[in-house]
Amino acid sequence: MPQTASLHLTNRLHIHIVLESESERERERGARMAEAVVLLDVWVSPFGQRCRIALAEKGVAYEYKEEDLANKSPLLLQANPVHKKIPVLIHDGKPVCESLVIVQYIDEVWSDGAPILPADPYARAQARFWGDFVDKKIYDCGIRLWKLKGEAHQEAKKEFIEILKVLEAELGDRKYFGGDAFGYVDIALVPFFAWFYTYETCGGFSVEAEAPKLVAWGKRCMERESVSQTLYDPLKVYEFVCSLKKKYGIE
Amino acid sequence: MDQQPPIPPSDLKLLGSWADSHTHRVQLALKLKGLPFQYQEEDPLRPSAALLIHNPVYKNLPVLLHRGCPVLHSIIILHFLDDTWPHHRSLLPSDPFDRATARFWSHFADDKLAPAVAAVFSSEGDGQKAAVDQVHQNLKLLELELGDGGAFGGRRFFGGDEIGFLDIVLGCGSYWLAVFEEVMEVKLVDPEAFPRFHAWLRDFEDQREVKETIPAIDKLLEYARTVRQMMLGGGATAAAGDNAASN
Numbered sequence: 432m433p434q435t436a437s438l439h440l441t442n443r444l445h446i447h448i449v450l451e452s453e454s455e456r457e458r459e460r461g462a463r464m465a466e467a468v469v470l471l472d473v474w475v476s477p478f479g480q481r482c483r484i485a486l487a488e489k490g491v492a493y494e495y496k497e498e499d500l501a502n503k504s505p506l507l508l509q510a511n512p513v514h515k516k517i518p519v520l521i522h523d524g525k526p527v528c529e530s531l532v533i534v535q536y537i538d539e540v541w542s543d544g545a546p547i548l549p550a551d552p553y554a555r556a557q558a559r560f561w562g563d564f565v566d567k568k569i570y571d572c573g574i575r576l577w578k579l580k581g582e583a584h585q586e587a588k589k590e591f592i593e594i595l596k597v598l599e600a601e602l603g604d605r606k607y608f609g610g611d612a613f614g615y616v617d618i619a620l621v622p623f624f625a626w627f628y629t630y631e632t633c634g635g636f637s638v639e640a641e642a643p644k645l646v647a648w649g650k651r652c653m654e655r656e657s658v659s660q661t662l663y664d665p666l667k668v669y670e671f672v673c674s675l676k677k678k679y680g681i682e
Numbered sequence: 683m684d685q686q687p688p689i690p691p692s693d694l695k696l697l698g699s700w701a702d703s704h705t706h707r708v709q710l711a712l713k714l715k716g717l718p719f720q721y722q723e724e725d726p727l728r729p730s731a732a733l734l735i736h737n738p739v740y741k742n743l744p745v746l747l748h749r750g751c752p753v754l755h756s757i758i759i760l761h762f763l764d765d766t767w768p769h770h771r772s773l774l775p776s777d778p779f780d781r782a783t784a785r786f787w788s789h790f791a792d793d794k795l796a797p798a799v800a801a802v803f804s805s806e807g808d809g810q811k812a813a814v815d816q817v818h819q820n821l822k823l824l825e826l827e828l829g830d831g832g833a834f835g836g837r838r839f840f841g842g843d844e845i846g847f848l849d850i851v852l853g854c855g856s857y858w859l860a861v862f863e864e865v866m867e868v869k870l871v872d873p874e875a876f877p878r879f880h881a882w883l884r885d886f887e888d889q890r891e892v893k894e895t896i897p898a899i900d901k902l903l904e905y906a907r908t909v910r911q912m913m914l915g916g917g918a919t920a921a922a923g924d925n926a927a928s929n
Contacts, residue, residue: 513790513823527782529789539778552765553751559758564739597739 468493469521471507473500475671477570477622478530479518480661484618485537487657489544531562534618548615561601561608562619568594569623577633577672578681588634595642602644606651613655617648621658624649628665629672689767694719697733697745699726700897701905703855704756705744710850710895711760715770757788760847773847783833784840787824788851795820796855802870803862803906804913814868817859821876824852828878838885845889853886857896858906865906 470486470493472479486493498507498517510519510526520527520536527536538547548555572594575587598620602608608616627638627649639646652658676682694712696719698705712719724733729741736745736752746753746762753762764773774781798820801813827833834840840848859870873880886892 522779525779527779528786532782532785532789535785536778536782539781552762553748553753555765556753556758556762559761560754563755563758 467523469496470494471496471498471504471510471519471521472517473498475663475668476517477626480622481530481618482518482520482533482537483661484621484657485534485547487660488547488613488618488655489537489541491537491541491544531566531619534615538615545612546614547618549609549612558609558615561598561616565598565616565619565623569620573623573626573630576630577676578679584634588636591630591634592636592641595638595645599642599645602648604644607648613652617652621649621652622662624652625662625665625668629669632669633672689717692720693749695722695747696720697722697724697730697736697743697747699724699743701902702726702743703858706854706895707756707850708744708746708759710854710891711763711773713891713895714773714845714850715763715767717763717767717770757792757851760850764847773841773850775841775846784846784848787827787833787840787848790820790823791848791852791855795824795852799855799858799862799870802866802868803858803910806914810866810868814870817870818875821871821879825876825879828882839882845886845892849882849886853883853892854896856883857887857899857902859883861899861902861906864903865910 468486468491470479470482472482472495474497483495496504496506498504500517503515506521507517507519508515510521511517511528514528516528518528518530518533520533522536522540527533534547548558572587572591575583576591579587605611607613608620627646631638653662694717696705696708696712698708698721700723709721722730722732724730724743726743733743733745734741736747737754740754744756744759746759748762748766753759760773774784795817798813798816802810802817805813827835828837829835837843839845840852845853862868863870871880871883887896
């Protein structure tokens, strides 16, 4: 293994000769860089997963910290005092909150990696619109699918299917929402791909039947390492929701 | 600064409503950036064919048409203006962390503060008391950020020495606070409890471009009184109330 000798001159003119192997220095550098980026998150959170996918797409090393939402860490409370929610990205000690704000931040800071938002201003505006649509619609309607019963449940089911169809229409025959390039809207939506099984099981419908292009898109996204390494098995997500239902006393 | 050809007014068309704070955000932004535009007044309760075509998902205002292509949601429109005309006065800060901070607080304005203010307008009795408390909680958070050690500590405006993105987002809408204080006879922006926020709002409303954008307070008062009366009068016009309250 090649050895590198470094000479350090101190104020007292002591000469220290530090012998380090190159790979050891690289390991340390990587560790230091990872410490500079910390993600406070919860394993199953689709919002946290957006950030993990964006960081992976950009090849950014970071430290992952799992939060217990029933017992929030002092770091989380300090980093997000307004909402006390995950995810929070802490970069060089400075906190960035809210998943899509974090994704945009990652895109702007690590701008030498593949762009997440497109270059064209109109395409950017459309991407922001659809990212916001996903934010406003999927999670809240999804919760109603497994929390509510009777007529309210039927309403939620109708609404959720409508949301899927709107997204399917927007995707059209494109490879990704970003066109040929995997991008912002794909990152905003794809974590929910692992929740489709839960939604259709609790909702009493089939996502594939209602939105086959969306399912095909999800499978294409899963071919990307950033996505497959981040999303959990849909059955695991379903187990998690079942445990929540038990906790809230929902049948 | 690069020499750019003058922008024909026909390139930009804004569909909006005179009492809609989100429309005001875009009007103010266009004015600050020196971008000429055409304006089309819309009735939010009776959307035009153009509005339905350009915003089929939400059917709401404002809609900015750039060479016929629609850009929706005021915050997205502000980003679009900066992206398309980067050599005109920037609305958003240039540093990524500052941009993230501005975006975070713009969501706070729309997701927390605005609904709390709307709740003051549309409620009565104990419900209204609770709504007023909620507004105070939210203003407290902003007051903290304007203070020493806060994200915007020591600044005249959220954007620094000049108004920027977050001033536009928070400012266009904050004038309802004074209107609701009078119409509802509640205290929302107590200058003693929120001295920094109060000073910022006063400075914001004093800017020439802001004065040229926001309707006269007596027009807003009249509008709010009318809507409030209709709301208390019957459920059929609750939609109008929601519209005014969420503006």
